[in-house]
Each structure stands twice: as C-alpha cells, then as structure tokens.
Amino acid sequence: MTCIPKATTMPERHSPRRTRSSKLYQWLTSSVGAGISGLTAAFYLAKKAPGLPVTIYDSSPRVGGWIRTRHFETNKGKVEFESGPRTIRPVGDAFLVTTDIVTKLGIGDRLLLMTSHCAAARRRYIYYPDKLTCVPTGILSWDLSEPLFKGVFTGIIREPFRPGRPKEVTDEPVASWVSRRVHPNVAQNMVGAMLHGIYAGDVDQLSMKTLFPNLWRLEGDHGSVIRSFFKFSGVRKCPASDWRLRRELVPLLRWHLNSFKKENAMMVSFIGGMEVLTRSLKAYLEKSSNIRFRLNTPVKSLVKKYSSIQIHTTNNMPPAEFSHVISTLPAPITSSLLPAPIPSLSIVESVTVQVVNLYFQNPNLVPVRGFGYLIPKTVASELNPEQALGVIFDSETSLPADLADIWREVPVEAPGTKLTVMMGGHYWKGRTTYPNDGEALQNARNLIKRHLGIVDFPALMQVSTQVNAIPQYTVGHHDRMAFGHELLRMYFNGRLAVAGSSYSGVGINDCTRSAYEVVRDLLEVGKPGGLKEEDWTGLHKFSGEEEIQSIPIGEFSQSFGV
Numbered sequence: 001m002t003c004i005p006k007a008t009t010m011p012e013r014h015s016p017r018r019t020r021s022s023k024l025y026q027w028l029t030s031s032v033g034a035g036i037s038g039l040t041a042a043f044y045l046a047k048k049a050p051g052l053p054v055t056i057y058d059s060s061p062r063v064g065g066w067i068r069t070r071h072f073e074t075n076k077g078k079v080e081f082e083s084g085p086r087t088i089r090p091v092g093d094a095f096l097v098t099t100d101i102v103t104k105l106g107i108g109d110r111l112l113l114m115t116s117h118c119a120a121a122r123r124r125y126i127y128y129p130d131k132l133t134c135v136p137t138g139i140l141s142w143d144l145s146e147p148l149f150k151g152v153f154t155g156i157i158r159e160p161f162r163p164g165r166p167k168e169v170t171d172e173p174v175a176s177w178v179s180r181r182v183h184p185n186v187a188q189n190m191v192g193a194m195l196h197g198i199y200a201g202d203v204d205q206l207s208m209k210t211l212f213p214n215l216w217r218l219e220g221d222h223g224s225v226i227r228s229f230f231k232f233s234g235v236r237k238c239p240a241s242d243w244r245l246r247r248e249l250v251p252l253l254r255w256h257l258n259s260f261k262k263e264n265a266m267m268v269s270f271i272g273g274m275e276v277l278t279r280s281l282k283a284y285l286e287k288s289s290n291i292r293f294r295l296n297t298p299v300k301s302l303v304k305k306y307s308s309i310q311i312h313t314t315n316n317m318p319p320a321e322f323s324h325v326i327s328t329l330p331a332p333i334t335s336s337l338l339p340a341p342i343p344s345l346s347i348v349e350s351v352t353v354q355v356v357n358l359y360f361q362n363p364n365l366v367p368v369r370g371f372g373y374l375i376p377k378t379v380a381s382e383l384n385p386e387q388a389l390g391v392i393f394d395s396e397t398s399l400p401a402d403l404a405d406i407w408r409e410v411p412v413e414a415p416g417t418k419l420t421v422m423m424g425g426h427y428w429k430g431r432t433t434y435p436n437d438g439e440a441l442q443n444a445r446n447l448i449k450r451h452l453g454i455v456d457f458p459a460l461m462q463v464s465t466q467v468n469a470i471p472q473y474t475v476g477h478h479d480r481m482a483f484g485h486e487l488l489r490m491y492f493n494g495r496l497a498v499a500g501s502s503y504s505g506v507g508i509n510d511c512t513r514s515a516y517e518v519v520r521d522l523l524e525v526g527k528p529g530g531l532k533e534e535d536w537t538g539l540h541k542f543s544g545e546e547e548i549q550s551i552p553i554g555e556f557s558q559s560f561g562v
Contacts, residue, residue: 028321029522030311032299032337033328034058035065036508037500039281040515041326043101046288048523053290055320057311059298063282066469067508069273072359072460077414080273080398081357083464085508086420087114087267087274087397090260093242094509096249097516099256105280107270108256114267120396121266123370126193127451130383132373135190148190151183156226164223170209171475177208177216181225193374196389199506200353200425200470202377210473213239217548233550240547245513248520267371269397277508302327302337302496309495324495326518326538328511330468331484331502342487344480348502350468352428353389354435356421356444359460365417366393366452372420373451377427383450386443387427391451394418416459421447426472437463471502478542485539494525497538504541514538 029045031038034056045054066084073079088098090113102108114121125132126148133148134141142149159181165172174195178187192203199206209216215225221237222228250257270276285291294313302325303310310319327334335345372392375384398413421444428434435443440463448454481503488496499514518538524530531540 028053028055029324029326030055030057030309030320030322031326031328032057032302032311032334033065033500034060034063034282034293034295035328035500035511036067036278036281037065037328037511037515038326039063039278039285040097040101040512041328041499041519042285042291043104043281044516044519046285046291047104048519050288051290053292055292055294055322056285057294057297057299057313059296061296063293063295064275064278066466067274067278068464069275070462071273074359074414074459076361076416079359079414079416079418079460081359081418081460081462082274082394082420083355083357083462083466085274086392086394087269088508090265090268092509093245094505094507094513096245096253097512098509099253100249100516101281101512102277103253103256105284107276107280110271110276112269112271113260113263113265114269114397116264116266118266118396119369120371120393123368125368125370125373126190127373127375127384128189128193128379130380132368132451134368134370151185152190155182155186160224160226162224164219171478172208173204173475174206174208174211175203177212177219178203181219188378189376192378193376193390196376196425197374199472200351200389200422201472202426205426205472205474207473207475207477210477213546235550235552237548238551240549241517241541243549243551245517267397274508299329299337301339303339304492304495307495309492324497324522324536326515326522327496327498328500328515330471330500331498334498334502338491340491342484342491344484344487345498345502347480348477349429349472349474350502351425351470351472352431352434352465352467353425353469354423354440355464355466356423356440357394357460357462357464358419358421358444358448358458359414360417360419360454360456361415361459362456363395363415363417365454365456366395366419369393369396371396384447386423386447387425388443388447389422389425391422391448392420394420417454419448419454423447425470434465434467440465470506481539481542482544485535485537485543488537488539489534492537494533494536497522497536499538503539 029052031041031054038056042054042056045052068083070081071078072081089095102111116122122137124135126135128148133146136142144153162181174191175187178191187203195201195203195206218225218228222231298314299311300314301312303312305321308321308323309325310321311325312319330350331345331348335341370393372390374390375388395418398418423443441461497518499518501511504510504514521531522536525533525536
C-alpha cells in the first residue's frame with residue numbers, strides 16, 4: 001500500500017461573473033439530504049457560486065448518510081469498523097469528481113492506495129458451488145476445471161456469431177443479456193455474484209441498459225460486443241456527458257491522475273476511514289458564511305410557489321422559501337414530499353442490507369488472502385441459509401503500522417483478523433422485520449465457520465441493519481426516469497432537481513458525479529449550451545437517446561493525460 005503525497009492546490013475554475021449572472025446572487029438554494037450527494041452539491045455551489053446562500057437539511061443529527069466509520073479501543077490498539085462503503089475504485093469518468101473534491105479539500109495526503117501488489121487488489125473470490133474460487137486476473141490464471149468458469153471461453157468464442165437483440169427490445173435483465181451473449185452459467189454465477197457485491201441485487205431483475213449502458217449500446221450498434229472491437233474507424237465513441245466531464249476536470253487533475261497510474265492504484269480508501277471524506281466536506285462547508293446546516297430537521301413537504309419552493313419541516317418552524325431545491329433523498333421519499341407524487345420515483349425499489357463487523361485477536365484466521373468473497377444465489381440454500389451476499393477481509397485493507405507512524409493522530413490498528421459479513425439484499429425483499437443484533441451475530445458466525453472454518457469468538461462486533469439502503473435499477477429504470485423528468489419539468493418548471501444513488505449509480509463516485517452535474521447544469525441554465533430552465537431536473541439525460549460523440553483515438557487516449 002502506498003500513500004499519495006499531499007495534493008498540490010490546483011487552479012480553481014472561475015465562478016460565474018456577476019455581470020453575467022446578477023440573477024444568481026438573488027437565489028436561495030437548498031440541498032435536502034446531507035449524505036455524500038448532498039454535501040457534494042453544497043460543496044460545488046460554494047465553490048462555483050460563492051455568493052449564493054445554501055441551506056442543507058437532513059433528518060439525521062450527523063452528515064454522511066450510509067458512510068460511517070467507527071473506532072474502538074482495545075488493549076492492543078484501535079480497531080476501525082466501516083458499516084458502509086470502505087473503498088473507492090480509481091477508475092472511470094465519475095472518479096474525476098471525487099478526485100477533484102479530494103484535491104480541493106486538501107486531503108490528498110490522507111489517501112490510502114491499494115496497488116496491484118496488495119493481496120486485496122490481486123485476489124477476489126467467489127464461493128461456488130461449495131468452496132472459494134479465485135477470480136482470474138489474467139489469461140494464464142484461468143483454471144477451466146473449476147465449475148465456476150463453465151461456459152466462459154466457449155461463450156466468448158461464440159459471442160460474435162450470436163444474433164443481435166430484436167429492435168423492439170428496449171431493456172432486459174442482466175441475466176438474460178449475459179445468457180444470450182455468453183452463457184447462463186456466467187450470468188448466474190460470476191455476474192450474479194458481482195451484482196451481489198455492488199447492488200445486493202438480483203441478476204434476474206436488474207436492468208442491463210442501466211447497469212451496463214456501453215455493452216448495451218455496442219450490441220445495439222454492431223449486433224455483437226466483440227465484433228464492435230474489430231470495426232476500427234479511427235474514432236472512439238463516447239457518451240457526450242462523459243466526454244464533457246473529461247474536458248472539464250482532466251486539465252485540473254492531470255498530476256493526480258498520473259500519480260494513480262504510476263502507483264498502479266486498484267482501490268482507494270482514507271487513512272482514518274471513509275468518513276474522513278464526509279467530515280472534511282462538512283468542515284469546509286461550515287467555514288463558508290453562506291452555507292447553513294439544518295441537521296436533525298426532517299423535511300415534511302416541498303410546496304411549489306410561483307417562482308420558488310417552500311420547504312416545510314416537522315419542527316413547527318415557519319416554512320423556508322428557496323428559488324431552487326436539490327433533493328438527494330431516496331427517490332420514493334422525494335416523491336412523498338411533493339403535492340402530487342411522481343409514480344416513476346415512488347416505485348424505485350431499495351433493498352435492506354445487514355452488515356456485521358467482526359474483530360478477532362488471532363491475526364491468522366482467514367485461510368486465504370485477498371479482498372474477500374461474494375456468494376451467488378445459485379449456491380445451495382443449505383450452504384447459505386443466512387442469505388449472505390459476501391464477506392470482506394478487512395484486515396487486508398487496514399492501515400499498516402509503518403504508515404500509522406506517520407499519522408500520529410491515527411492510532412496503530414490492533415493486530416488481528418477483521419471481517420465484514422453482508423446479508424440480506426434482494427433475498428429480504430418484502431420483509432418488514434429483520435434479525436436482531438444477537439441473531440445477526442450468530443448468523444455471521446455460522447457462515448464464516450461453514451465457509452472459512454473460523455470458530456473463534458470475536459473480541460469486538462458491530463451490527464448495522466441498513467434499511468432500504470441500496471436502490472435497485474430494475475428493468476425499465478431508464479424509461480421510468482425519462483417519465484420522471486417530464487413530470488418534474490411540468491410540475492416544478494426548473495425549480496426542483498434530484499441527484500444521488502436512486503438514479504445513475506449507487507457508488508460514491510456515481511453520487512459525487514450526479515451532484516456535480518446537477519450543480520453545473522443549474523449554474524449554466526439559459527447560457528449558450530446550457531439547459532432550458534424547465535429542463536433542470538437532474539434527470540434530463542434520461543430523456544431521448546443519449547448523445548454519443550466520436551472522438552479521434554489519439555485525443556481520446558490522451559484525455560486522462562497519461
């Protein structure tokens with residue numbers, strides 16, 4: 001593991017000039033929700049429009065949403081538990097926004113990189129059918145005798161010769177698409193396990209068009225994903241929104257992106273835990289005179305007035321009036337606050353995940369090294385009666401003692417074994433009651449005894465039941481969001497927009513990107529190339545076919561500056 005040196009302050013983008021945006025400084029804007037999306041929206045409003053008053057509402061007394069780090073003291077040192085996300089993948093266009101935030105906050109020196117040399121980055125496992133199988137990282141590491149890999153190579157070889165999808169098919173389950181193009185075993189066992197880890201979702205229900213838009217587009221354009229790679233035209237097709245993000249942020253972040261490549265970073269976390277990011281955002285915003293927090297203040301309703309929106313809260317205070325509101329609450333909650341609920345937002349499903357953190361004093365309990373393992377739903381029920389989704393080997397991603405010496409305010413991690421067991425997800429759809437803490441602990445212990453042979457009793461434990469935590473983009477999600485865009489523009493005429501995990505991705509990078517774009521689009525309304533005022537909803541990209549740009553290969557390959 002390697003720490004990146006402290007980030008150099010990068011030049012800021014210019015805020016809108018008063019002569020061009022005098023109306024901007026008459027706005028009062030609110031962000032409803034103080035998770036990573038709401039904090040990011042407020043951060044970019046503060047950066048790009050420093051004279052704009054912003055109020056942040058949240059029903060919780062704390063910020064950060066599902067991002068939560070807790071530290072426990074033992075006689076051998078501290079133990080750090082993450083009940084939410086614990087790493088960020090430093091890839092993709094969305095990561096540009098997260099990098100920009102880290103750079104501007106000056107917390108680049110707290111980044112902890114897991115390079116390709118780390119076991120956590122090199123080795124990931126899938127439990128199938130009754131044992132751990134290492135997921136290959138290269139062509140020579142495939143063991144075709146393993147049942148997990150049945151159908152992989154024959155499916156890939158045959159993919160170019162399979163018929164394309166009928167034009168009338170506008171979406172389909174991920175399992176259906178992968179089964180058509182590759183093999184049913186690959187769909188259910190490998191892809192199904194992966195989606196357990198990302199969405200805690202069912203591969204037979206999640207939308208291919210939404211989760212894997214590039215693969216969906218390539219099949220639609222060329223009839224085959226593999227055939228598309230052989231149709232070289234000297235250009236690379238890229239969604240216009242992705243290309244715009246690169247043009248906006250890469251020039252500011254070139255040094256940092258080169259650092260990630262030089263270190264061969266595979267995953268990123270923070271020294272002190274993931275909550276370093278949200279706490280740093282809050283600290284920055286609290287120093288801004290125009291930013292106000294209204295924590296412990298549940299929003300009861302959003303009422304549209306002629307040219308504003310009133311926010312009514314449950315604390316019996318007079319309603320507050322704002323020119324624009326960004327809701328980063330889950331889509332069904334946002335819909336419930338409106339005078340007329342928007343059906344396509346109301347029916348966005350979410351699943352509940354129970355997270356059990358375990359710490360054992362014995363440092364050598366896990367029989368293999370790596371990031372952890374995922375469990376597809378095809379595993380026999382008697383081998384997974386707990387309905388677990390996967391297990392993370394947290395010991396592999398902890399801060400090494402030599403780096404802890406650098407950060408004296410971060411105590412050395414106690415030696416031992418740390419695990420996180422995740423249970424529930426789509427298995428618990430329709431449930432209204434969940435295992436209590438004692439039952440959850442016993443379920444987790446039973447699972448790791450069966451799969452890993454661990455019989456020790458944990459010295460520390462933590463149970464977090466995260467109700468409706470992860471949105472599910474089921475088949476038809478794209479079209480439902482397009483309809484949601486139309487209703488938002490009709491009802492609110494560019495006064496209310498949405499962002500966050502309910503719409504375009506559930507990861508930290510996805511959330512920061514959605515918040516960045518909704519703020520950027522707000523500040524560019526009515527300008528050349530900007531949105532019409534009524535189209536500011538946060539969902540406009542779902543309306544119609546997304547614009548695809550053809551970028552010369554040379555320009556595309558240099559777009560990350562590496």
